[in-house]
Amino acid sequence: MQTHLAPEFKDSREGRAAEAILRKCVHCGFCTATCPTYQLLGDELDGPRGRIYLIKQMLEGAEVTRSTQQHLDRCLTCRNCESTCPSGVDYGQLVEIGRQLVDERVKRPVAEQAQRWLLKEGLTSPLFGPAVKAGQALRGLLPAALQNKLPVNGNPDSGAWPTRTHARKVLMLAGCVQPTLAPNINAATARVLDAAGIQVLLAPKAGCCGAVRSHLGDPQGGLDDMRRNIDAWWPQVECGEVEAIVMNASACGLAVKEYGHALAHDPAYAERAQRISALARDLSELLPDLVAALQSQLAGAKLPRVAFHPPCTLQHGQKLRGGIESQLRTLGFEVEIAGEESHLCCGSAGTYSVLQPELAYPLRDRKLGHLGKLDAEVIASANMGCIQHLQSGTETPVRHWVELLDAALQTRGR
Structure with missing residues (x-):
């Protein structure tokens, strides 16, 4: 052109x-x-x-x-x-x-400016947890698009975090909203990796990956979030203590993999950002190692029939397709993917489902229609936003795939 x-x-x-x-x-x-x-x-x-x-x-x-x-x-x-x-x-x-x-x-209407400001500041704030509790108490007064983002039955339980140490170590990004809205995803990740001989470390000062602010019209704020995370991770990266930085939300994984591009113009951070991006891994990229380590531990386990929804940030952003489904099948899960429109977005797209509900919900229902044809016991995905959005439209449980693996391991009495 x-x-x-x-x-x-x-x-x-x-x-x-x-x-x-x-x-x-x-x-x-x-x-x-x-x-x-x-x-x-x-x-x-x-x-x-x-x-x-x-x-x-x-x-x-x-x-x-x-x-x-x-x-x-x-x-x-x-x-x-x-x-x-x-x-x-x-x-x-x-x-x-x-x-x-x-x-x-182009200046946005005042109400729109306020909504976007509240999202970018609220979702990334340390006060997000207390705000969620207040929202649950006032649930009936909130717009439907916000109600659908809140856990229905109080704060979900995350279970125990493993305490063993291992020679193999990875850093994990806990995320900004996931620890409050779906804490079991992080805990399940730590337990599954522990069972495979990999220790999960958290950097307390790491927070939002930067995508929230970047996508809500605050690119400089997004870059500042990226710089903060690089600073938080750098001591363990520089000394070679960790082999990877793992994200169990595919949207965050995509964002961190693009730190090198986003900060290429910043002489103080460009080189470190490239290093961080090179170490970034979606959790699914560790699955080949996990399969080899966990196969015997899952022998004979009763595993559910799974309908898998691949997030856009996984299949189109990170270009990771088919790996989760095939590796879970190797572990004994019965996994199907909707043959129709599996490439299409479910409508979550971060804050999109709050800002554009008139488009987000028809896309959700369209996706659930295809997934429902698979007659699965559980729907699985790889991104918390997709999981929440899909769950708001179905009675079928929607879980992160690592939670299914964790539950199977616990059933086997690990």
Whole structure:
């Protein structure tokens, strides 16, 4: 795609980065066929190609309007279009640049500003836990989109954290909201890795991966979160104590794997960010080691029938496809994946389901319709946002796959 940047963008870092991405696009439209919002709305401007045109026009000096902002807001950033694109367009990076530049030029309504501020500050705050308890007490007064994010039966139990030490050690990012809303995911991860001879370490000063602020119009705040995490992890990384930094939320894993790109312009952090990204692993990438270590421990265990939902951040962002399903089958689980539209987003997309419920819930119901055909005892996924969003629309239990593995190990009396 040929571009002619306006003077204000020609020499900017964002302008140069966007131009390089735009030049890869060949207008083919393959991306449109796999875009969830285009499938729902049927509007070219609510598909990747249309949004690319809007960003291109802005960079070439065209007027930016509230309509432009809304079309970019409706993008789930699921990156399905990247998996489809034959030209390798880095759409995820481009839409983030576009959103940042549009937000600098178009003022949002006051109520919208307040909602986005509360999300980015509230979800990443140490006060998030107490706020959740207050929200549970006042549940009936909250909007449905927020009610669906709160645990129904008080605070879920996480069980015991392992105390053994092992020669093999990994750092794990606990996350910002997961320790409050779904603490068993982290504890289950630690127990499963412990059973395989791997010790989980936590850096107390590490927090949000940076995605929340970055996706809510605060790119500098997102970069600060990334820098804080790098500082928190660096002592154990520098001395070689850990072999990897593990994320059990695929959205966080994608974010940390992109620290090197996000901080490439920062001379104080660029080199360390690259090192951190090189060490970042989605928990599923450890599964081959876990299978070898745990197979005998699971022999004879009664395992549930599982319908697996692969998060977009796993299959399209990290490009990790099929590994969880195949390794769980090796361990004895009966795992199926919906044959129809397994590539499409469930509508969670971080804070998207709060900000765009009129699109998020039809996508959820569409996904659950396909998963329901598998007649499974449990739905499994690899990202807390997807798990919560799907659970709000079904009576079938929705769990992280590592919780299923942990439960099976505990059943065997480990």
